[in-house]
Amino acid sequence: MAKKDVKITINGKEYSSKVEPRMLLVHFIRDVAGLTGTHVGCDTSNCGACTVVLDGKAVKSCTVLAVQADNRRITTVEGLAKNGKLHPVQEAFVDKHGLQCGYCTSGMLMTSFWLLQKNRNPTEKEIREALSGNLCRCTGYENIVKAVKEAAKEISAEQNKDLVREEPIEA
Amino acid sequence: MKSEEKFVRGMGQFVDDIKFPNMLYMSVVRSDYARARLLRVKGGINAKTFNHPLAAVGEGAMSGFERAQHMVFASEFVNYLGEPIAAVYSDDPYKSEDLISSVEVDYDPLKPVIDPEKALTSEPIHSGFKNNIISEKWLGKDFKNDSPIVLEDSFRNRNG
């Protein structure tokens, strides 16, 4: 079996390696790039603990070959925080207790991140549908939904801050 | 850092996240049958070379239940689908999984008893046991048979 050279950009950094074509993207991320925040949960493409954003779309990295991601860009949970500062979706999950054991969390965060990029104000139904490929055995999903709603508010507020101009108050 | 913050950053250290230098990866050869006689096992590390019980598992870990010990690898019989029969190792997890097919196992499949009430009276599946009862409990004290109302029923825990 001929190995293949792949170059994958993860969280803005290029990772190059010669890999077996059968290597799953999730293993490239965890073992070649050393980013273990993305998890393997189920073996059957059900649980979504392996979710990353590939070229702008949330996908299950356990069901993608590393070679399929050659020359493409990926964001993982480690790429959400900027200069150490938590992304609003990460803050919201902490704030609203959207996690217990933490195993499904990176997958939940990445799908939520993707959802909020295309839908600024999702309804509860839209949130639950978007997360239907991410399973959680601990929380019962209530606080996860609350966290995503909170994150949506936070992101909107941050974006609106740029539009607000302070007017002088007339006496 | 609060543990919740650690997890949202992807910095939880779950078992598979832990890495050591010169690590080996293990794959387990597991029984294809719920009940079978193991005629032959060749390859990997198996009961012939590693004949030890698991240190602590379920009822067998409690004192008084030593006879319900679970051996790491099955030897004469397998008693559940997926029971470990052998283990193989490699420095690469993909090759480790490939090595599973290098272990040869010959089974003589038998009919499993899957009804608990039948199991009460059928042949013990573990050698050295009188029957298939691991533990028997009476709940409550002062249990009298002369109560005005006696209720009797069996309850099925729908786990699958």
Added chain:
Amino acid sequence: MRPTEFDYFAPGTLEEAIGLLKKYNDEAKVLAGGQSLLPLLKSRVTSIPYLVDIGNIDSLTYITRNDRALLVGSTTKISALENYRNFGKNFEILKEATASIADPLIRNMGTVGGNIAHGDPGNDLPAVLMALDGTVTVTGPGGQRNVKARELYLDSYTTSLNGNEIITEVQFPDWGTRSAGTYIKFKKPAGDFSIAAIAIQLKVNKDGICEKFGSAVASVGPTSIFLRKASETMVGSKMTPTVIEKASEAAAGEINPVADRNGTVDQKRDLVRKLFIEGTRKSLRKL
């Protein structure tokens, strides 16, 4: 759970891809989105020595229309089709079906062509294509040909394609005015596959008589099944409750379900009968 070894190619053109399939013949298989194939490889249910990835052939990713049909390039992602804005009333059946496939993450990688070509009786788009009496364009070393969906599936995981051919386009016919359709998926308790799913498209003339009717089911046979007798019963009729009931009984008789933990053969027949009635009623209300 990791696949066995294989060699992998990522051709940039259709010609290259077909050349590779021809070179490796029975030992090569097309990889599109991988959402059906990779799980089979990971569980080692199957082992394929050569994978030809058509995911980089941009010319196969498109959604367009002509006056007769919606034309979808085979490597178009299912989510792209799901979010297509120009469906119109005539393709609600397709909107409903695509939205029901697996989950959003799978739909972001899985392709329309893959969902049609894979041949799992539980896949959703084959029943839709059969109901619409749609076609696929198949390209191989000998050139191109069109195959009707209703003749495409021979057995589980087996289409009439030979190993050197690739589905390159899927054509969903536009049934025009006074037409409506529905997809109903009766899901298993866990996971996103169906116990049975039905695709129904109908068209009436000015007097309310049924001019055209197409119905097909998933998951109740070795392949998706076009309900020929049920569809024929409806055509030319006023689609009264009595006629619908008669057709639904024909539908129940045309399927080939296997008894399993989800139901007995009779229960599954009854399910299909009920789905036929509900699907037809829903479609009529949409007219």
